[in-house]
Amino acid sequence: MPDERALDDLVEAVRGTARREIMPRFRRLSPGAIATKSGPHDLVTEADLAAEAALSRDIARILPQAAVIGEERVARDPAALDELAEAELAVIVDPIDGTANFAAGLALFGLIVAVVARGETVFGLLYDPVMDDWVVARRGAGAWLEGAGRGASRLSTGGTSRMQGSTGLVPLNALGPERRAPVMARFEAAGQVQDLRCSCHDYRLLATGEADFMVSVALNPWDHAAGQLVVQEAGGWSTVGGDRPYSPLLRQGCMVAACTQRLGAEVSRVYFPDRPRLAHV
Template sequence: MALADPVVGSKSFAAVAINCAAKAGEWIKTKLGNYQQLDLKMSSHDLVTEVDKGSERLIRGLIGTHFPNHSFLGEEGVEPGPEASAKALEDVREAEYLWIVDPIDGTTNFVHGFPFFVVSIALAHRGEVILGVIYDPSKDELFIAEKGKGAYVHGKPIEVSKEDTLQSSLVATGFPAEQRYALPLNMKGIQHLAPKVRNIRSAGSAALHLAYVAAGRLSGFWEIGLNSWDLAAGALLIQESGGRVTDTEGAEYHLGVRNVVASNGRIHDDLIKELREAADNPS
């Protein structure tokens, strides 16, 4: 796909995304342990604070300053629930340029002072993700990928892990906020996979798990019931570092994917196979 000139008003897309992520991350760190209001969204697992909302306003304002004609999809501007998320994406997915933002991925961790939360910013051009930035303010790690240009952390190229069996792989997942369908299905996957992999981690930020797959720190990740803002930046990071991202049926990633499998590519088919077996198990 031929892209328009990525420099508008002397600011590149990547430079703006990095600046937004860094400024939002720095501000979020100042609020650690100092948020004022905690609200529930879908469930007691699904939290939001005024810091999430403030981070999104900051990012939206900075992007709007440089690219006033671009569209914007942020988590805090969408009502909770899969139907609202799908509609919000459908309303903007054909935009020429669409910024997809999770102002704090890992809000529960942020609330408890557990240092595993990130700012996730992606840019899609006519539905295809062309830029992804994930910033971890606790470790001051910034992951970035541009379509066709590779993936980097601290300016150094990253690549996926070399493990080629589930038995040798460290994988990650999450505990979905939606408790009637997504959480039970994900739990079946955990129970089925735990004896077949080296170990399973769940640290509460899908975006950072994806960044860790891209950096070779995890060999795989799956989760049920995620949203475009959870996945867009991390999916590009993995693709640009040599890995693979699909839905749980094996169809290649697109912005509408909610049930995701991401890996170094080498264990991908085996991971999908085991997750299918888990889902089909009636117990």
């Protein structure tokens, strides 16, 4: 586990990168500054690339022994993801989570950084560059909301234990057209279901008690490693596939996280109807 000084330096590196590389480009991107990767909705901008490069340099200075695994690096070289399982210490970077929102000029995006030691997440950071505040968790030390000019506030997930009237975050855009209606029908009892297109803010809302559950249909570690630790430290619960705990080393599966284990189990039964019970509940 890196020492407190190194982790504080990491937070400041993220803030500096956002200040220099991301916010000056927000709502100022030219059409040529936006490209696609795996498909028309999988975007990368010059801000993503510049931010990941800057953060990678900072991390090499702050934690020289760590492997740096960035989303854009893995997009160029998928084999780079193998380093996560092999490294004693790794830093996972999502330079802009919610790139589609960022490219559209929506102020709903963030930077995500996770520190993984021997396959276990020990530090997670969910940073909002628009508000210059961040949710941070260190394993065993709770989850906290901090920001420029404000004190730290300890976070706790909500106490909802039933689907009825709950608020959920479900990535409808990631589902094929033929699946959207059936999935929405399963969540009819929920009071509100929405899709933010941003894991950073999904996890922030869950950790602050503003949302009760979330679902993800992909397990990219840059989307989930930090947020999973945050939610765990805030008192929440999660499962992958309805029968496994989350690990940053997992690459495939659907994930459910919730403010309470009871609600998580109910959401899992709804989302995974072919699995009648959770093995580790």
